[in-house]
Amino acid sequence: MTYIAPCIADPDKIRLFAEMSTDIGEVMPYLNAVMKNATYNKNGPNLTFMKEFRLVTLYPRKITMAKALNTTDAWQVLSWIKDMINDVHERRDSITPDHELRSRPTALQIYGWLPKTNCKDCGELTCLAFAVKLLLGQKSIEQCSPLFSPEHAERREAMLEIVAAIGYEVPEKLGSQD
Ligand code: SF4
Known part of the structure; x- marks a missing residue:
């Protein structure tokens, strides 16, 4: 985590930036293919989704998160994200990458x-x-x-x-x- 601050609208929760240890740009179309509720912007690229009530955006080398409960909660979600990325990367030969937004939001x-x-x-x-x-x-x-x-x-x-x-x-x- 490189930046932590209270959420502006809800100071009891935190928002933060975290850095990736490696560039995940190539994995993002595979993540888009498996994450059913994510919104993918191929021009960013970035992938935005909700992890329960938390708002998360993945960039090739960065993660932003808002509305995490505290740093322990944030670490747990970051750990979940790391495991998910590694899992999708390992399974990428069996996943058809999706470079487009699958469905427009309503x-x-x-x-x-x-x-x-x-x-x-x-x-x-x-x-x-x-x-x-x-x-x-x-x-x-x-x-x-x-x-x-x-x-x-x-x-x-x-x-x-x-x-x-x-x-x-x-x-x-x-x-x-x-
Ligand atoms: S969408 Fe229109 S009505 Fe709703 S908050 Fe924004 S300016 Fe106001």
């Missing part, structure tokens, strides 16, 4: 990552309506201004990964906040 899944306040700042009456239009390409993620407040840092991270994974451009300045 509007309800997108809604789950929005602030869900129905504040109308984006010009839509509800967050669900915004989610539908985002999927249709009629809205862009930066139009949800509350998402870019410190309070929603973890949600924003997940949303930017998902938006990038479904093929929409994420302006660099948005991806680099916090």
Whole structure:
């Protein structure tokens, strides 16, 4: 672990970065093939998924995690991730690598990552309506201004990964906040 801080929205939990001991870029399409609920962005590349309530993103040389209970909990999840990567790597000859996003997230899944306040700042009456239009390409993620407040840092991270994974451009300045 190279960085540990309290979660912004929930200071009782922690967010962290961890470094990989080796580059896992080549394994990521195999992980995408076996992890049914992950969102894969081949252009990153990165793979985002929930481990119960924790939000995890794998990069070739880095892991980010939010909402871990504490450092012991984080170590346990990191150990699980390490074992999973090693297992998939060992079995890669029997796995067909998947370089694409297997299924687009639904509007309800997108809604789950929005602030869900129905504040109308984006010009839509509800967050669900915004989610539908985002999927249709009629809205862009930066139009949800509350998402870019410190309070929603973890949600924003997940949303930017998902938006990038479904093929929409994420302006660099948005991806680099916090
Ligand atoms: S600006 Fe964001 S939080 Fe407000 S209604 Fe639109 S999607 Fe929901």
